[in-house]
Amino acid sequence: MSRKSLKHNISKQNPVSAQWIGRFAPSPTGSLHMGSLAAAVASYMIAKKQQGKWLIRIEDIDKQREVIGSVDSILTDLESYGLFWDDEVFYQSKNEQWHQHVIEDIAKSGWLYACDCSRKDILERSEGVYDAKCRVSSNKVITSTEINSHCPDAAIKINFSHGHDHFEDQILNEQSFTSAMQKQDFILKRRDGIFAYQLAVVADDIHQNINHVVRGADILDSTPKQNFLYDILEKTKPSYYHIPLITDDKNLKLSKSINSPSLKQVEYLQDQKKVITKSEVLLKIFEHLGQKIESSLHSLKPREIIEYYIDNWDTKLIINS
Ligand SMILES: [Zn+2]
Structure with a gap:
């Protein structure tokens, strides 16, 4: 299956730096949840702030765990939150x-x-x-x-x-x-x-020339192991950015566990009565990532919020969140 982002040409508006390549690498084991969307947003912002490329890799090597339909659901969700990727989606299972x-x-x-x-x-x-x-x-x-x-x-x-x-x-x-x-x-x-x-992960990151890895802090323990493999292979290690995990917050169960609700559930569950829009979900994620939230952002559509932060994103704020 090959699928390009509908807004694939967006990156062509800016010169894409060959030096900076980031990625988001979900497993197709279900819908995107808040934790994975936060990793997608952070990796996108850190790459785009440097006019870099942002690639999608589907980590579908373990076919037993794959949930049918989840690749499409993940990609559709990313697009609906205004996150458009560069190049074709890469499938780990094709790289054996x-x-x-x-x-x-x-x-x-x-x-x-x-x-x-x-x-x-x-x-x-x-x-x-x-x-x-x-x-x-x-x-x-x-x-x-x-x-x-x-x-x-x-x-x-x-x-x-x-x-x-x-x-x-x-x-x-x-x-x-x-x-x-x-x-x-x-x-x-x-x-x-x-x-x-x-x-x-190491083989694919080398294959895709990934030089900046942004992901959840639940992967911290894996990083020394992956660096060890880079050294044995005599390859340059990427820079790592581990973002804080999303935990329970204001009646929203946002944990990274497999019981974590999908975004669709989050969009409807908050406060039981009030429907939370995609823009509000996105702003909660930017807030979690330590970014300043201007009140005027609440009236924007998801892609407009993403574009605002391409100009206003500050990676250094993440540690304070
Ligand atoms: Zn043994």
């Missing part, structure tokens, strides 16, 4: 050959191994923190040519014991990750043969 190439490249580090421990095993043995048993006991490295032929009922993990435990976030500043949970080895290819999140 590249994922394979990248994991073979990583395997040259000698840090990949097979792990057949179940979640239950790890829970019983070491309270859910992986103790690197398979790495230590078997001492068997998976080479580039063994990626597809290793023990079929095992995941491919990477030795993260020499990995990063900190990075500099553009919004949250210095971030450290020193707990055993944060420093454990992680999966690059699942036992069901599907490339794991950390591998696919």
Whole structure:
């Protein structure tokens, strides 16, 4: 499926900087919710403020989790909130050959191994923190040519014991990750043969030349792992901007959990009687992102609000929200 934004030509009004490429990368596991819309808005604003490109990547690699119709619903919602993307929508599931190439490249580090421990095993043995048993006991490295032929009922993990435990976030500043949970080895290819999140995200961001990653703070823990892969691949790491999560606020249940309401529910649920418009939803998100809300904005349509903030957005305000 290929779909271009209806307002694809908008970016042509401004010279698009080849240097700045951001993205929004939703999973098609349901409708957009407030948390994902906030990540979309922030990533759009930070890219457009620099006249950069804003790409959409659908992270549909795990077909079992995909909810039919959600890609269309997500894209329609983005357009209805005035967020128009550059280039064609990119589908992660179509990039598996590249994922394979990248994991073979990583395997040259000698840090990949097979792990057949179940979640239950790890829970019983070491309270859910992986103790690197398979790495230590078997001492068997998976080479580039063994990626597809290793023990079929095992995941491919990477030795993260020499990995990063900190990075500099553009919004949250210095971030450290020193707990055993944060420093454990992680999966690059699942036992069901599907490339794991950390591998696919890094491979796709490299493939799409993404150099600025804006996303929710729930992904913070993944960032040192992803940086580790960039280093092994000898690629330049993107700059990271992790935005604060949306939590319960003024009768609106806005959590990032799977029980979080879709935007359509939010639009109708507030105050039970009063219907909240898309413009009001958008202004709540800009408020959450620390931006100044002028009273005149309330009468604008979503795209007019977006255009106002392309001129008036200030990333530095996010930390104060
Ligand atoms: Zn294991």
